[in-house]
Amino acid sequence: MAAPLLHLIAGARPNFMKLAPLVRALRADGRLDWKLIHTGQHHDAAMSGVFFDELGLPPPDVSLDCHGGGHARLTAAILQAYEPHLLADRPAACVVVGDVDSTLACALTARKLGVPVAHVEAGLRSGDMSMPEEINRRATDAIADWLFTTEPSAAAHLRREGHPEPRIVEVGHVMVDNLLFQLDRLEAGDAEAQAAQATALAALDAAGAGRALAGRFGVVTLHRPSNVDEPAQLAALMAALGALAERLPLIFPVHPRTRDRLAALGLAPAPGLHLLPPLPYRPFLALWRRAALVLTDSGGLQEETTALGIPCLTVRDNTERPVTVELGTNRIAGTDAARVLALARQRLDELDAAGAAPVPVRRPPLWDGRSAARIVERLAADLLR
Template identity: 60%
Template sequence: MASTRPLIHLIAGARPNFMKIAPMVRALQQDGRLRFELIHTGQHFDHDMNDVFFQELGIPQPDQRLGCGGGSHAEQTGKIMLAYEALLQTSRPDCCVVVGDVTSTLACALVAKKAQIPVAHVEAGLRSGDMAMPEEINRLVTDAITDWFFITEPSGRLHLEKEGKPADVLYDVGHVMVDNLLYQQAKLVAQPQPDALKAGLERYAVVTLHRPSNVDGEDNLRRAIGVVNQLAEDIPVVFPMHPRTRKGLETHGIAVGANVHLLTPQPYMAFLNLWRDATLVLTDSGGLQEETTALGVPCVTMRETTERPVTVDEGSNVLAGTDPANVLAACRAVLAGHGKKGRRPALWDGKAAERIVAVLAERLGA
């Protein structure tokens, strides 16, 4: 006999999506009122997303793999839409849950909405105001058709209210990324991971840079690496570098300083183990702004805007812009002991997924 419990699709397309989906999977399993299928669109095909990756997150392998990697923005969006529409012919959920702001978020939300399936957006309402960011376009379009909005911080609610969303579909729930962070942090405390590089450094800074404004084009890349090299004169720098950025260094003949330790991109737990004890994190990543705030690690963001202002208003993050002098001044303030302490924002308590599941169960009459 078929189950009468409502079915939801959890959409993930890239590694960060799985970090946000994982707490929801655990909460759904514990709650028991809803069935779910984990849908991996294949937007990013990552060889490291093997059995160990899913075991680390405490979630099962995806129920469906759509295999839609590669291509331009338009090609990828189209491939995901076609594949997800085909899936809905055999597995029609009562709700489609999308997370974050990647292409898969937008593509599956569009297909579900046209199929008259309610769309729930986790991490709704974030806005950078920078329309040069593909993610900003994805956020705006997804929220334009979303039915139920799950909000991580006060700015998200303000944006959605300004855009005319009714109050009875806005839910302040906290942040599933923080749920996952606290879950993995507890595992590290219980079973510490030795790290030879970390053990050999009395103190160090961690750098991650991937935004086009910092790494695309010779001028941007020289400016960004110049900041990293100058920072490395004050403190050892550990820099997990994306292969595309490495290729840019080789193409343009840009060298990193002797005190910069280059790594390949790190698995989640290894990277968490590294940055949580850093003296300073220098980044252009949205997620890392939030995670450093959650653990109180000083963070300097090398961007002109942020869609996560709570990390600056309340957390340990400083939005320094992209001018090298300003970025280095912010970093050196931290090294001199004058960095922001900040606090963890309200509802960032590790229970966001439980709140989301409770709302979905109520909305779907479970």
């Protein structure tokens, strides 16, 4: 009897990091077959291909090559492109991760064809329906058969929304699985770790930021439309970052959409604010793991900084990951540039007052590097009955 087949859906950069632990867990378990389906949502080398190589993901079994256009156009293209593969394979389950357009599109296609859906990172809620990700995650949860949650608040949201208890499975976070795995590889100091360090240093040297690593520095990432699409907001944030960089050198790997907006506005970085191209996962980890402070609007970095005890300011008005504030090192700064600057300076004052005392690391429950194994165990138990 053939092993049950899973379709693992990859679309955008965060998905790759969440799927890598699942692939390792599936290989170790051996009871389930799987195919990796790449929708193409992130398709260029800087945002996609390099991650497959360094995360240990095999080449996709299927590439749908859907990218570009707005949310409706991309979602519709993935719906159409994925359907024939579902009909041909009739997998036992479609496994989607996170909250990007690929997540919702593939979940919808599978469910309409009677294929059960497993949602990894279910139940997260920001309460902000202007975020495309909030719509994607709510809609995906509404049709999913397995709801694998990362933190207690996610399970609580699902229960309040009336999801049946047997579908809610608290497993921890596969993003943290990947972080701990990759951190171990960096600390091993092998050839791959040395190459990652060299890539990071080369990017810094190219941006004239080589000296930043000699002392205390911060890391910035910004990509959400609410921060980068409105010219006045982006200009205000860049001014705030420039002012902060007078005290703390800042390293800013720039997402392609953010770089396009900066170029269109003619905004040049202030001294001390060093713009880099997007970095592969491991070189970026080699940088931010040593940062004194991270400023970001990324959900993933809120979690990863919490896992390593690195102070983080989230440049958003809300978070769907409240455990990073309750137990971790994250603070919600909002999007007002003056407030972001004031809170960043306050955080640096606190760090100065603490001196050499390390920031305590308090990881949320089940953030122990075994989340993917728990997911595979549950799927195998249900599908092999």
